[in-house]
Amino acid sequence: MEIWINPECSKCHAATEMLDAAGAPYTVRRYLEEPPSEAELEGVLARLGLQPWHIARLAEPAAVALGMDSWPTDDESRPRWIDALLRHPALIQRPIITTDDGGAAVARTPEAIRAILPTAPPAE
Known part of the structure; x- marks a missing residue:
């Protein structure tokens, strides 16, 4: 999973906090520094x-x-x-999350972030 962020953005901070809380592995791309x-x-x-x-x-x-x-x-x-x-x-909306399975979301809301989080496999 990769998240495109601007470190000055409160929505980006909220998104990374939600990913951290969920234990989701991700890499950060500061897309203003690395367009x-x-x-x-x-x-x-x-x-x-x-x-x-x-x-x-x-x-x-x-x-x-x-x-x-x-x-x-x-x-x-x-x-x-x-x-x-x-x-x-800087004109690109943020944060944007891309997932390893090909998914993506403009992760500006908690709902959008939850929708993109990996789900645990069903218990056997």
Whole structure:
């Protein structure tokens, strides 16, 4: 399991605390220091079943400066969104958790985190 975090983010702190409390093994990726490649971002979006505009933080200064809140959300505009997220990783919603089995979640709520936690195998 990997969690993309910004260490300054309270939602990221809450998510790692829940993972720790559940005893879930994970690695931390400080995605502002180690931004995702285009392939990694595309892979996470595919795992999430989302488009780049679904994980964009539109209130961030870079998004406001780019006017992203008025960008079209269609297939033709998708490369523009991907490029913005790659050039400005702070625009990527956080935390994002990816699991070893191919799952992923934007883990901003306790419910989203619980849904992604591994479950214990049934007792025999």
